[in-house]
Amino acid sequence: MIQRRPFFLTFLAPAVVTAVILAAALFEVLQYSVREFVPGSLNVGGFTLENFTRINRPIYWWVLLDTFYISLLTAIFSLLLSYPVAFALVRAKRDWVRSLLVSLSITPLFTGEIVRTFSWMLMLGSDGFINSLLRKLSLIDLPLLIMYTRLGVVVALVQFSMPVMIILLATAISHVDRDCEKAAANLGASPGAVFWRITLPLTLPGMLSGIVVVFAWTMSAFSTPQLIGGGKVLMISNLVYLQGFSVLNLPFAATLSLIALIAALGSLVLMKALTGRLEKRLAVR
Amino acid sequence: MTATSQAPAAVELVRVRKEFGSAVGVADVSLKIGQGEFLTLLGPSGCGKSTLLGMIAGFLTPTAGKIVVDGVDITDVEPYRRDIGMVFQSYALFPHMNVFDNIAFGLRMRKLPKAEIAAEVRRAIEMMKLDGFAERRVSQLSGGQQQRVALARAVVIRPKVLLLDEPLSALDKNLRAQMQVELSELHRKTGLTTIFVTHDQGEALSLSDRIVVMNRGEVQQVASPIELYRTPANGFVASFIGEINALPVARYERTGNEAALVLPGVGRLAAPARDSGLIHGSAVRAFLRPEHVRPALPDEAGPNTVSGVVAAHIYQGSHTITRVEVDGLGLIETRVTGADIVSAHPVGAPIALMLDLGEAVLLAAH
Amino acid sequence: MTFARLRSLGFWSLVVAILTYMTLPTLVVLMTSVNPTEILAFPPEGVSFQWYEKALTYPDFQRAFKNGLIVTSLASTLALIVGSAFAWLVYRYSFRGRGVLEAVLWSPLIIPHFTLGFGFLLLGGAFKLQQGYGMIVLAHMVLVMPFVTRAVYVSLATIDPNLARAAANLGASPFHVLTRIELPLVLPGMAGGWLIAAVLSLTEFTASLYVTGSRTQTLPVAMYNYIREYADPTVSAVSAMLIITTTLIMFIADRAFGLRRVLAIDTH
Structure with a gap:
């Protein structure tokens, strides 16, 4: 008999064990989300759906809306700022320029959220870089309040999400058939028209997936709203932390985590549907 | 024509069939290939010739039928125990090894003594006119040289059968003509039973002892090149071989x-x-x-x-x-x-x- | 100056401005880390390494760094082994339940880190393992595994499938095909994936905040706790060291293993 699947079980077993552990952790969140909160205790009571009905209060709605709003703003600004960089990164004529652009735009991804959030605290604080600079130039007398505002949070989050956006856009731009652009130019389109009529529409699926990925990613941001928002800007992650570690209401924290997970999954499903349709429309045949 | 029905067949296919889901890739093909014969499987792409070759090499399992090599049924033998040499269309040279190590790979798998491996590889290098290239990385070779390494690698293990899967299709026209001559010479020197797969009727006509014309998984005609050209058995063969x-x-x-x-x-x-x-x-x-x-x-x-x-x-x-x-x-x-x-x-x-x-x-x- | 030159100049000025926005915070961190005083001053009034000294001698950071090394080395190596095996499996075989397994193992890319961290916190509680190294390593491993799996899978996918067949044809058993052909060819991908995993694990914060305790906290968690209490540039020094380390690792990884391919960044 031909041995059809050498190493199959040996290689499968560790993956299955890992998947089971991961699933168990997620199941614990689900399990806690339908348990009763016992005030003053980390133990939980019996089955209840009360945690889910509790969401239906204005303060929680506002946190959810704020989370959506901040994530959407971040996604849009991230797209606007990333597109030129991604375009330059793909189309730069010199090799070293491309390498430099890749390094500058991608390495921030790997310094970690704490380092990056902290660096923005140094930038935005009332004694921070921006305020010191502006005061030195005598443009302002009193420090601008950017820390502890939505603006500050968005400014940091946009920078935070740009590497991912740039990767996605660069991939989309590099897949544009240059002959299409040449054909358009040959038919009399100016460089501007080539970009707006050919290149940009062809990268629309990439832009869309970039927006959704950054949106989903930002919705689960924690340290930036925590430290730069400083309690004045609450996103769902901060609420989970507050409920879990200050109020010690683990069931409600679990419910909120679950909602965040569903929102992230939901936006991804939405993206698949939208980009799928777009790509079908853009396909030549 | 070397093959006669009395001589023991080097390879015998008995009603070999391969289905992919509901599609039939190869439909009940029976063939006898004589010792030392150069046989070509010829047909348009998708005719089942490569599928047949894959089954002989053991990469695909037949749905039905059996494959006999040197009198032994190898239908259920693992590919690595078949002793059948093969040259791939893409050559499939190991990119992380140099020319010598590529050619020596099969001998090492057979655990031959080091000195013997070195001697065999050197002979193969000489035979394929690759002198001086032993230490080269395969990526530094031209298409024709890669082709020769692939041939040397397949021949050096002294296989019972040599399978050639469209080995010339990646070469440009001039090189192809030259490699045809070399293939023919190699066959004469080694006397290996060879099964050659191609869609190029010119190659088939110039190289083969016999040609098997296939279409849609079925054998259309088995004949010598001259017979095939002069007396095609049906309309498909008539229009596939030459202009008509x-x-x-x-x-x-x-x-x-x-x-x-x-x-x-x-x-x-x-x-x-x-x-x-x-x-x-x-x-x-x-x-x-x-x-x-x-x-x-x-x-x-x-x-x-x-x-x-x-x-x-x-x-x-x-x-x-x-x-x-x-x-x-x-x-x-x-x-x-x-x-x-x-x-x-x-x-x-x-x-x-x-x-x-x-x-x-x-x-x-x- | 022609219109085309003008447009090109405008475009590149825009790119430079955006890149300044992206890199300025990092530069400010590096600047403050060598600032002699606690109050930031621009331009700096000298160079001092006192904050580095303070960072390196601060017991919390020392312990957190050690914890981080333990967690990172274990988590990324486990992720390398399990992820490579799984990538090979996906590359080689189709089997029932493969889609589900893939979805579960890829999901940490989508699931918010605080949800995952919270889940592992609760799981640890259920097995009386909370705040222990075991749970931290597991959480990190699960988080970084998709990156290793992807890196190895990309490497595998670029291998001509006929190489394995050619090797088998020449007499190589499945074991030999794996060790002599496939392993050497994916080694760069594995190394690259491992380095990415290590860097991500070393700098992971949100999930770590949930699963670590004061004894087992990793460096980012210790930094977070420090920032909340003090306002001096000690964290700048730690950050600077992290930035330099990760940038160096990524640079080496890119040079040695073609990180761009692993991350699937096509420039051409």
Whole structure:
């Protein structure tokens, strides 16, 4: 008999064990989300759906809306700022320029959220870089309040999400058939028209997936709203932390985590549907 | 032809079948390949030739049937225990090894002593004219050199059978012609039973002892190159091997030693009276090669002279193919040496053609 | 100046401005880390390494760094082993339940880190393992595994499938095909994936905040706790060291293993 699947079980077993552990952790969140909160205790009571009905209060709605709003703003600004960089990164004529652009735009991804959030605290604080600079130039007398505002949070989050956006856009731009652009130019389109009529529409699926990925990613941001928002800007992650570690209401924290997970999954499903349709429309045949 | 039915077959396929889901890749193929024979599997892409090769090598398991090599049923033997050499279309040279290590790989897997491996590899390198390249990385080699390494690697293990999966298709035209000669030489030197897969009929005709023409998973004809060209067994083989004019379906009439084709709108054409098993009054189709059609001489008039209008000339250097629209026969191609016909009969001019139906292949029409 | 030159100049100025916005915070961190005083001053009034000294001698950071090394080395190596095996499995075989397994193992890319961290916190509680190294390593491993799997899978996918067949044809058993052909060819991908995993694990914060305790906290968690209490540039020094380390690792990884391919960044 031909041995059809050498190493199959040996290689499968560790993956299955890992998947089971991961699933168990997620199941614990689900399990806690339908348990009763016992005030003053980390133990939980019996089955209840009360945690889910509790969401239906204005303060929680506002946190959810704020989370959506901040994530959407971040996604849009991230797209606007990333597109030129991604375009330059793909189309730069010199090799070293491309390498430099890749390094500058991608390495921030790997310094970690704490380092990056902290660096923005140094930038935005009332004694921070921006305020010191502006005061030195005598443009302002009193420090601008950017820390502890939505603006500050968005400014940091946009920078935070740009590497991912740039990767996605660069991939989309590099897949544009240059002959299409040449054909358009040959038919009399100016460089501007080539970009707006050919290149940009062809990268629309990439832009869309970039927006959704950054949106989903930002919705689960924690340290930036925590430290730069400083309690004045609450996103769902901060609420989970507050409920879990200050109020010690683990069931409600679990419910909120679950909602965040569903929102992230939901936006991804939405993206698949939208980009799928777009790509079908853009396909030549 | 080396293969005879009495000699023990090197490879025998017994009703080998391969299905992919509901599609049939190879339909019940039975074949005997003689010791030392050079056999070609020829057909268009998707005809099942590569699938058949994959089953012989052991990468695919037949749905039914068995494969016997040197008298041993190897249908269920793992590929790495088959001792069958193979050259892949992409060569599949190991990119992380140099030329020497690539060629030595099979011998190392057989746990031969080091000294013996070195000697064998050196012989193979010499035979394939790769001297001086032993330490090169395979990525530094030209296409032709890579091809030779792939051949050396497959031959050095002294396989029972050598499989060649379109090994020439990645080479440019000049190199291909040269490698054909080298392949032929290699076969002569090693005497290896060789199964060669190609879609190129030129390669097949020039290299093979026998050719197996396949289409849609089925064997159409097994014959020597000359037989195949002269007496194709059916319409597919006739039109796949070389260029050929397929005349419209005609009525076959036979009286004594004379035979004729009766075509509506054309009349009677004299046909060869060979004993072809065709029945008087049956429907037949004649296939005629372009070299058997020529422009009629000015005063020539015979039973097989037809007239038409020149539709196009395709100048090919040594010869010219001329397409003529003949009433009742459709487009007929003629092949004549040189380019005189282009000026003698410009496009649109009338032309008379002489059909040498004595060379035609007559096949019963369904 | 022609219109085309002008447009090109405008475009590149825009790119430079955006890149300044992206890199300025990092530069400010590096600047403050060598600032002699606690108050930031621009331009700096000298160079001092006192904050580095303070960072390196601060017991919490020392312990957190050690914890981080333990967690990172274990988590990324486990992720390398399990992820490579799984990538090979996906590359080689199709089997029932493969889609589900893939979805579960890829999901940490989508699931918010705080949800995952919270889940592992609760799981640890259920097995009385909360705040222990075991749970931290597991959480990190699950988080970084998709990156290793992807890196190895990309490497595998670029291998001509006929190489394995050719090796088998020449007499190599499945074990030999794996060790002599496939392993050497994916080694760069594995190394690259491992480095990415290590860097991500070393700098992971949100999930770590949930699963670590004061004894087992990793460096980012210790930094977070420090920032909340003090306002001096000690964290700048730690950040600077992290930035330099990760940038160096990524640079080496890119040079040695073609990180761009692993991250699927097509420039051409």
